[in-house]
Amino acid sequence: MKSIIINKYGGPEVLEYSEMPKPVAGPGEVVIKTKFAAVNPADWKVRKGRLKIITGKKFPKILGIEASGIIEEVGEGVTSFMVGQHVYAAKDYTTGTNSEYFKVPENNVLLLPESMPFEDAASIAVTGVAAYQCLLLHGGIEEGMKVLVNGASGGLGIMAVQIAKILGAEVTGVCSSRNIDLVKSLGADRLIDYTEKNLFDEDYQYDIIIDSAGNLNLKNSKKLLTKKGILIKVNISLLTVRDQFISSIFSSKKVKLVLMKVIKEDFQWIRDQIAIGRLKVIVDKIFDLKDCQKAHEYSETLRANGKILLKVS
Ligand SMILES: NC(=O)c1ccc[n+]([C@@H]2O[C@H](COP(=O)([O-])OP(=O)(O)OC[C@H]3O[C@@H](n4cnc5c(N)ncnc54)[C@H](OP(=O)(O)O)[C@@H]3O)[C@@H](O)[C@H]2O)c1
Structure with missing residues (x-):
């Protein structure tokens, strides 16, 4: 073959x-x-x-x-x-x-x-399930929470924006100018064009941040997180492992590394949302x-x- x-x-x-x-x-x-x-x-x-x-x-x-x-x-x-x-x-x-x-x-x-x-x-298997597990299993998403998706126009971000909306969150998507319309069409409530505006200049806080773009860490994101907010990282790095450890002991704001796991119920949830037309x-x-x-x-x-x-x- x-x-x-x-x-x-x-x-x-x-x-x-x-x-x-x-x-x-x-x-x-x-x-x-x-x-x-x-x-x-x-x-x-x-x-x-x-x-x-x-x-x-x-x-x-x-x-x-x-x-x-x-x-x-x-x-x-x-x-x-x-x-x-x-x-x-x-x-x-x-x-x-x-x-x-x-x-x-x-x-x-x-x-x-x-x-x-x-x-x-x-x-759908990798990005859909990873986004779902980041938000639900690890982020503990609840209706009305504020979610930031950093890298909202990529494979993972597109799923994360939509799933966070389905689960009742207020969603902010970070993307470049050329992708603003795309991320808006996914249902994002707020948009930050990173080529025009610095995310850190905003006076706004989030309960869950999914860092698909990969440039956030405990230090630079503290100001962006609510008191018990969580920064979810999706790539292994020494800094992330260190941030996860430090935040687990010394901070109410947490960092968590999430790697997608094959859990059949999560696959089914994604598949069903697509089948009923809620997830694109x-x-x-x-x-x-x-x-x-x-x-x-x-x-x-x-x-x-x-x-x-x-x-x-
Ligand atoms: N842990 C897990 O289980 C898991 C699962 C899936 C993916 N991942 C990881 O998640 C990351 C993203 O994966 P993906 O499939 O979404 O990748 P992707 O589809 O290649 O992401 C590309 C997108 O990233 C955006 N982007 C690039 N730089 C950016 C920045 N500085 N700020 C905001 N957006 C930016 C681009 O938009 P512009 O062109 O507009 O900048 C583009 O739309 C990868 O590192 C991947 O390994 C992890």
């Missing part, structure tokens, strides 16, 4: 469009024939070796952590799925989804609602699988407005 692999960590040039053995479903696993696979910032972070602690030194590696497709094979003991069903899935970094087939535990898989295109389904999926660009290098280069510009996909079949 054709796959996007790396044989070493490095720049986009280490991505290879290559032949790999088709996976076989083990007990409790399914093999999915991929329709669309997403390219997330996590993919080029893996490619660069920034997540070596998790991804190790074994090559070749197939990249990709989410995709949609059709069940090709079910392993022993699988009870929830049958061959031919339309599904989508998220997985860890061990063997990826940028491939004609991939295998995954059945618990990581969800059925597509009839009306959902494969493109949308490949776009925005796909920015679609590349062919063999053009994965271009997709990585585009993602690395940090200018995407929604999801970047690979068309696999």
Whole structure:
């Protein structure tokens, strides 16, 4: 089968469009024939070796952590799925989804609602579920709370703005001028154009801040947080780990690092909100699988407005 692999960590040039053995479903696993696979910032972070602690030194590696497709094979003991069903899935970094087939535990898989295109389904597992878990599980969002989404026009931000609105919050989105209309259309109550105005110059406080853009920390955000406010970080860094520790002991304002976990109920909540039309999926660009290098280069510009996909079949 054709796959996007790396044989070493490095720049986009280490991505290879290559032949790999088709996976076989083990007990409790399914093999999915991929329709669309997403390219997330996590993919080029893996490619660069920034997540070596998790991804190790074994090559070749197939990249990709989410995709949609059709069940090709079910392993022993699988009870929830049958061959031919339309599904989508998220997985860890061990063997990826940028491939004609991939295998995954059945618990990581969800059925597509009839009306959902494969493109949308490949776009929701990572950013949708991460945004939901940031707001609900870790942020403790309640109706009327004030939420700031820093980086409101990216894959994660687009989901966070909409989910915070569905959950009854007042939402402020931070984005550049070219994305003001987009973020407004998602339902944001307030907008800050970071090219025109400094977020820190405002006299306004938030109960939850989701820092998708990645430039906030405990020190610079204290003034932006309410007394028991929480700054949610979505990328691992030493500063974040230190801020999380310090704030857990010395401050009523907290910093928390959140990494998306596969929790089936959370996947279902996102899927249901999309199915009833409350949550919009925005796909920015679609590349062919063999053009994965271009997709990585585009993602690395940090200018995407929604999801970047690979068309696999
Ligand atoms: N922890 C988790 O589970 C998890 C899950 C998903 C994603 N993430 C992380 O979250 C981050 C965002 O992911 P993503 O998929 O949303 O990325 P993305 O789609 O590539 O984000 C691009 C967006 O960021 C905006 N942006 C860039 N610089 C900005 C700034 N200084 N202020 C405000 N907005 C800015 C851009 O808008 P402009 O062009 O208008 O600047 C663009 O719309 C990544 O680091 C990713 O690894 C973590």
